[in-house]
Amino acid sequence: MKDMLGLEIKKGNKARCLAEAIVGPVREYISRHTTVSVERASLRLCGVDGMDQEGTPVPNIMANQLKAKTEHGAVRYLLGACLKKGMSVDEMSRAVADGFDISSVEIPDMALLEEEARKYVERMKTLVLENRKLRAEKILKYKSNENSPLLYVIVATGNIYEDARQAEAAVFQGADIVAVIRTTAQSLLDYVPFGATTEGFGGTYATGENFRIMRKTLDIAGEKAGKYIRLVNYASGLCMPEIAALGATERLDMMLNDSMYGVLFRDINMYRTFVDQHFSRLISSYADIIINTGEDNYLTTADAFEKGYTVLASQFINERFAFDAGMPSRLQGLGHAFEMDPDIPDGFLYEIAQAQLVRELFPECPLKYMPPTKHMSGNIFKGYVMNTMFNLVAKLTGQEIVLLGMLTEAIHTPFMQDRYLAIENARYILSNTASLSDEIIFRDGGIVQKRASEVMDRTLDFLGSVAERGLFESIEAGMFADIKRSASGGKGLEGVFEKSPDYWNPFEIMLKEELCIGGTK
Amino acid sequence: MNAIKAYGDTLNDGRVQLSFTLPVADSPKAREAARLYVRKLGFSDGEVVYAAPLEEEFTFFVAYGKTDGFIDYDEVRGVEKIDFMSFDEINEYIGDNIGRKIVVVGACTGFDAHTVGIDAIMNMKGYNHHFGLERYPMIEAYNLGAQVPNETLLSFSKEISADAVLVSQIVTQKNVHIDNLTELVELFEAEHVRNSTVLCVGGPRIDNRLALELGFDCGFGRGTYAEHVATFIVRKMVERGIA
16 A cells, blocks of 8 residues: 555554444443344344235244344244244245244254254355355456446336346446445335335335345346446345345345444434444355445535544444454445535545545555535536546545446436446546556645645544543434434334343354354354 | 527527437447437437447437427516525514524425435535524524424424424435325324414425425425525515414
8 A cells, every 4th residue: 555645653543442442332232232133134044034915024023923032032933933843944934924923832952953053054154155155256257357446336216127227238338336226215114025126216125036136137247248246235224134144145245334324314223223233244244245334424414524534433433343243354345425515625635635544544445435416416517527536536546446426416316328427437537547646646744645634633533532422422412423313212222132141043153153253262 | 579499609599419318229220210319309400429339229329409499488487586685684584573583393204315405404504605594593493304204293393383394305206205295284284283384395306386286385496595495484484473
C-alpha cells in the first residue's frame, strides 16, 4: 500500500484500541443471548423450508411453537421431534406445515441428538465448502477478465424474472457484480417469505427461490462473458441470520450487512441487531461471503463534508464486530460514499482525501464505494459528470467494489440503457486513468493530506467519547447520525432470549470451532 | 395565440433529442426501425446518430427528430407561483399572527424507507443552504423518520397537538403511495382532527393537484425547500383560524 497521506501509524492503532473498548462489552452481551432469527437460521441450516396454507414459513411456525423454550435452542426440539417420529427434517417440515407441534415432543438423550445433528451439520458443511470451492475456482480461472475495481450494478424491477433479464444485459455490458434490490420494507418483516417474487415494490424479496433463479442466471451469463459474476443481496433487517444462511447455501457472494444500520436507520432494537449481526457474520465468514457495510447511509442523512468522521468511526466498529465473527479483512467490504455537495470548492480533493484515508487505514479490505445520490437533481447530464468524478476517485484511490451511479438516480429505477451508460463511463475512466495513482503523490501538508488528518483526528475524538459512554448509551444519546434509539425500544426485542445454561446449537458450535472463536482448541 | 415549439438553435425549428432502447439485436435493420419509430412518434427528419447493443436482443439509440407539434402558451395554466416568505419573515409572521410556537410533525409513512426528502425539509441543517424546520425558533418540529404507520403518525400528532403534518412519499412504484395517503386523510377525518391540522405531502412524484385530489391541503414536488412548506403552513393556519 502506497503511503500518500503521511498518516502516523499510531493513529490507526489507537482507533482500533478504542473500537475494541467499544465492542468488548457488547461482545459479552452477544455471547449470552440468542434470537428468534438466529434460531430460525439454524433450523434453515438443518434444511427446514416451506410454508403452511396461510403462507407462514415453516421456520417461523416452529419458532412460534417454542416461544420461551427458544432459550434452550430450537434445533434441539426439531431434531428431538425427528428422532421421536422417525422422520427426516424434510418430512418434519411438511408435518409442521400440516399442524404438527415440535414443542410437544419429549426430548431424547443428548448423545442421540448430537449424533443426529452431525448428519445435518456435515451436510451443511459439504454444501458450503463446495460453494466456496466452485467460487474460488471460477474467480481464479476468469480473474483476468474482471474490471479493477469490480463494477457493481443494481437490478430493481420488482419481478425476479425481469431482474434476471436486466442482469444478463448488465453482464453483457461488462458488470462484475449484480445486486438484487429488496422490496421496500422487507427489513422489517420478521420472516423470510417463500418462493419467487413477481410483484415487489422497488425490488424483490430475499427468498431462497429468488436467490436460486438469480444464481443460475448469473452463472450462465458469466460463462458467456468469461467471468464469475458475483451475486449480492441483503443480510440485514430483522432476518439478518436467516438471509445469511440462505446466502451461504445458495452461493451468494456478497451480503449487505452492517452492525448498526438496522438500529439507526430502521429502528430495529439494538440488542436484537447486535446478536443477529454476529451470527450472520459467523455464517458469512465460513461461507467466504464478502459483507458490504452501510456507512454510506451516514452521509445521505447528514452532510458528507461535516460528518466524514462518522463513516470512519463506524468502519472501525464494523471491523471489530467482523473480527469477532472470525471474518478476515479480505471479506470486510467496508462502505463509504461520494456524497459531498458538488458546489463545495475543491470537493473533489476532499473526496479523494476521504477515500484514500479509508484505503490506507484498511489496506486489506475490499472497500465498497457508493456513488452520489443525495445531490443528484434530475439533471441527468450533470449527474453523469458527477458519476464520472466518482469513478475517477474510485480508480485513483484503489477502491475495490464500486457501485456505479445511475444518471437517472432520483428519477426512476434504472433503465437497461442507464446501466449501459454507467458501465461505459466507468470502463472509460478505469482504462484511461489506469496508472494515474502510480504517477501522483499528494503534496506534504496540502489540501488532501490536511483534510485526511483532520478527519482522522475527529474520528479519534468521536471514538473516544463513544468508548467512554458505552455503545448502547451512545446510540441512546444520538451520537450516531443524530438518531436517538433507546435500548429497549425499536422492533424485535421480544425475539431476544437469554441462553439457558443447557443452550445447544450444533451449527453455532461448528462455526465457532471452524473459525476458532472463543478458544484455541 | 402564442404557438411555441422546442428550440434547437433556431426559433421554431422543433428539434428534440431522444434516447431509447428497442428490444431487437443491433443491425442495419434495427437502426432503420429506430429511425422509423422516431417518425412514428410524431417527428419528421428522424435521425439516429448512435446505436449500441445493450445485449444480444436489445439496442440503445440516440436520435434527433424535428417536430411540428406546438403548444399555445396563452392557453397553458400552470401552478400558481406562491410568493414565499424567508426564514426570518416566517418566524416574524408566526409571532405576529399566531402568537405562539407552531408544532409540525413529519414522517415517511407506510413502507417508505427513504428519508432524504423529509430530512431535507426538517433537519436543522436543511438542504442546499436552506435551513430545515428544526432551525426555526418559532417552529417546534418532530421528525419521526421512516416507515411510520399512519396510525402512529395520527396518535403522535394528537398527543402533541400538531398544527401541521408533513408526509413524505418517495416510493411511488405501482401507485403504492395513493392508498397510503388516502388512508391517512381518512384517519384524520375519522378522528375529527382533519380541519385543525394542515396536511401536506411531498416527494419527487408528488404535485399539488394530486395532493388536493387526495384530500391534502398542499403537495410539494422537486425543488421544494423548508421555507416553501413553512410559508404555506403558516398562511393556511391563519386562513383557517388555527391558533
